[in-house]
Amino acid sequence: MESFEREIYAHYFEVENFQPMPNETKSVSLDFLLENYEAFFFDAFGTFYCQNEYVYPGAVEMYNKVRASGKPMRLVTNAASTSIPLMVESLARMQIPFEASEILSSGDLFAPFAKEKGIHEAFYIGRPNGTHFVEKGGVQISDNPSENTVIVSATGKEEHLFEDALKILRRPGAKMVVLNPDAWAPRIHAPREGVSGCYAHRLYKEAHPETFYFGKPFKALYEKALASLPRKMKTVMIGDTLATDIGGAMHAGIDAALLIGRNQPAAELEDDEKFLKLRPTYYLDKL
Template identity: 25%
Template sequence: MRSELEPTTAEWRQRFETINTFMLDLDGTVYLGDQLFPWSLPFLRKITAQGKQYIFVTNNSSQSARYYVEKLTRMGIPVRSDQIFTSGEATRYYLDKYSFARRIYLLGTPALEEEFREAGFTLTDDRPAAVVLGFDLTLTYEKLRRACGLIRQGVPFIATHPDFNCPTPQGPIPDCGAMTALITAATAVAPKVIGKPHQEMVEALCAKFDIEPANVAMVGDRLYTDIAMGRQAGIMAILVLSGETQREDLDGSPFQPDRIAEDLGEIAEWL
């Protein structure tokens, strides 16, 4: 069944036709786990044929852009590393924008550590400029102890994204937001959070790709990250019902999309 919110009004159609960049969430929007949705590749081909661009935007900071390029390539999607944007990259942009010294204490996976080192950061617990928490699948008590000690000393605390759970085929697992809650409970210090839905994610995206918010659409399956970011940043927010959010979840939600589509295939019909 197709969405009842067809783009029929002249005002909305005019706005939609100005979109030249689609920011696309990944899991639940383009694929589910390791299974590519059948409508995703035709949608991307149609965007390309019309001279528009797409950028894959994810809060998952446990993996590098290289990982997503390899995964999408295996699925048959043509993609370059510069078309992948993670909350980890947005965090590095934030640190540079506000002139943090390139010495940080990082709680992250080896993949995230490698990306920070390649960007010129020194990872250390000796007088760091910030404590940065990512989605750390290698989190240990010792890492937590050191991080809490530094934060209590006044070292700025930054988290790559707010998600409490990460979906997996086996069910949800604790994500960065849950780890943040633990540290905040121990230190009484809340972090600066960078990823979706926060404005810093959009600022970093627009700066990197030299795009204007008025010409951008955010497409995703989560109200509290994808849609919230779009609405708060003043960019078009399109909800797809192919992932986490169901139509009944919109009742009472403070984050309402500009348009609802069953999936990327329906959006392709709008183009």
């Protein structure tokens, strides 16, 4: 991981009161998981696909094998800049279809939070279709919100957005809501790069507002996913990011299998595990 990436995830683990998770990690196949688990949680971006609907080799086969087992499948995603209906359409095009009811998005956690905190206006940083989750919470998007709230669901591409957000976050009683805490993300023909969580942490370091995080590695999204199952089931999470997919699942009491080499560089794995004091339940070697 990059040094700033480590700083961000260390901050998340402190906020969420993570305890060390020093497992004796086993290298296993998908067949092993199918034999030993009743339900499957999956990360989306970096596990099944990447930018521009690029589908990873073996991803469709992995999906088909688990789907054919008849076991419950859930997509547990931080993709809060994409509405569920659009995600359903995109997944179908990639031949990894999920029903809307099978998708648990960090964005869906916002509406009850907004109601609880009485948020009615917010400055929004993210892609246009990500406003779906904000509007679902009854919150109007404003360039100058009276409640001094900034919502981050993706990296702001326009340079002025960062400074505009900082002005709001430096006001008394300011709040920042991070709908996608992912710090870094994989790319197909380019190095991994900092994304929404990286952008939000820069804002946090500059202004130190009261900050609320939704999605992996924070426990609430996993708890919602578990509650969506028909009953209490032995569940495994499959993902490509050590801190969020794997650490978050294990913190919520869910076994987790890491796909190495996408958002977790193989050469850095041992050092990253030591830094995070976290080892997965499994490495998924064979799909």
